[in-house]
Amino acid sequence: MGKDDYDVIVVGAGSMGMAAGYYLSRQGAKTLLIDAFDPPHTNGSHHGETRIIRHAYGEGREYVPLAIRSQTLWNELQEEADEIIFKKTGVLGFGPDGSDFIDEAIASSKEYSLPLDLLDAAEINERWPGIQLPDGYKGCFEPESGVLYSENCIRAYRHLAEKNGGSIVPNAPVKNIKADKDSVSIETDDETYIGKKVIISAGAWNKDVLANLNLDIPLQPTRQTTTWFDSDPSLYEADVFPAFFVDTPSGVYYGFPSFDSSGLKIGRFDIGEKTEAAYMNREYGIYPEDEGHVRKFLETYMPQAAGDLKQGRTCIFTRTPDEHFVVDLHPNHSNIAIAAGFSGHGFKFASVIGEILSQLALDGQTEHDISKFSITRPALQQNE
Incomplete structure (x- = not known):
């Protein structure tokens, strides 16, 4: 295949871009994926073994139809792939009474008739002895959700x-x-590639890539960490313990059961050092908070999981001001589709975003409602 006869070129073959490449190639489009690294890799947002999928x-609640479609597509990938894609562990959410996050999860389940068990603190403590919640907390357990093996x-x-x-x-x-109107050229150090359509999904590097097209979106990469702790398998192994997300007065946390004695994995969602991705320090443990924030959470709510540190990883979130995604066509170039700003909760949607991007590239439109992700929405215009 020559360098100048591609139907679609995907710039950034991480989570969304690689999925788009699959859906494009499956439809027979001549597809090229270009990446700054060699995916899967440890320089972006998809490593660290696992991601939660919630419905x-x-x-x-606008995300629910996309979450349901994503699950269908992940299940289809599981049938076609030689890899383990999804494990149904169930997902538990909990927080104090009045948590907007928990209330919205419950409301979305009712609106879309999703299976969801509503539990008080005592019921959670009894069902999962590895958790110790105080009075005044409540939770919801989604039995059909679980964990994606991201890499x-x-x-x-x-x-x-x-x-x-x-091709990649x-x-x-x-x-x-x-x-220009009919084609887009992509220059690397070694070659120039030309495609009729282009998808840009460069993750934390999107801001720099899009600057080439006179497009300034307020995207902020942040340095994030996840930590694995030695934990009692009788309490925290995946066959007895769920994935979880937690909204507490001191912060928002998420985590995973131990798989094959790997240890309970946990991260904090609502903080992160602002960074430029290329200069991010990827060494885990350079700050006491890398371990300290999540250990304090475990000591409070899951004390028997706060064992020895087993490992820690560093990755990148790329946040928009409203923490909603950007999935749209370029305002001035209808042959360029853009996927950006997945703000730490995007991986579960990679399958459906890949499908959407393939539709935008090939048809100029998508069957899915992506109006919330408009590139021209007010939240993205605040720096003008």
């Missing part, structure tokens, strides 16, 4: 995209993008 959604997902999409005839150029940072 009853505390971030807004396996990327690996499976890549393998299948290549099997379908797609790894370790090739994009230096410049030039668009």
Whole structure:
């Protein structure tokens, strides 16, 4: 395949981009994926083994149809892939009475008739002895949700995209993008590639890439950490303990049961050091807070999980001001689709976002409602 005869070029083959490449190649489009690294890798937002998928959604019930479609697509990928994609652990959410996040998750489950068990603190403590909640807390348990094996997902999409005839150029940072009415050229250090359509999904590097197209979106990368703790398998192994998300007065946390004695994994959602992605310090433990925040949470709510540190990882969130995604066509170039700003809760949607991006690239529109993710919404115009 020559460098100048692609139907669609995907710039950034991480979570959303690799999924888009799969759906494009499956439809017979001549597809090229270009990435600054060699996915799956540890420089972006998809590593660290696991991600939660929830359907009853505390971030807004508008996400629920996309979450349901995502689950369907992940299940389809599981049938086609040689990798383990999804494990149904159930997902538990809890917080104090009056938590807007928990209330919205409950409301979204009712609106879409999703299975959800409503529990008080005593019921949670009894059902999962590894949790110790005080009075005045409540929770909800979603039995059909669970955990995605994120790196396996990327690996499976890549393998299948290549099997379908797609091509990938790894370790090739994009230096410049030039668009005209009928084509877009993508320049790397070694080559210039030309495609009829382009998808830009460069994660924490999106701001720099989009600057080539005179587009300034307020995207802020933040340094995030996740930590694995030695924990009692009788209490925290995946066959007896769920994935979880927690809204507490001191912060918002999320975590995973122990898989094959790997240890309970936990991260904090609502903080993160602002950074430029290329200069982010990826060494875990350079700040006491890397371990300290999550250990304090465990000591308060899951004390028997606060064992020895097993490992820690660093990754990147890229946040928008309202923490909703950007999925849209470029305002001035209808042959360029953009996926950006997934704000730490996007991976679960990678399958459906990939489907959406393939539709935008090939048809100029999508069957899914993405109005909430408009590139021209007021929240993205605040710095003008």
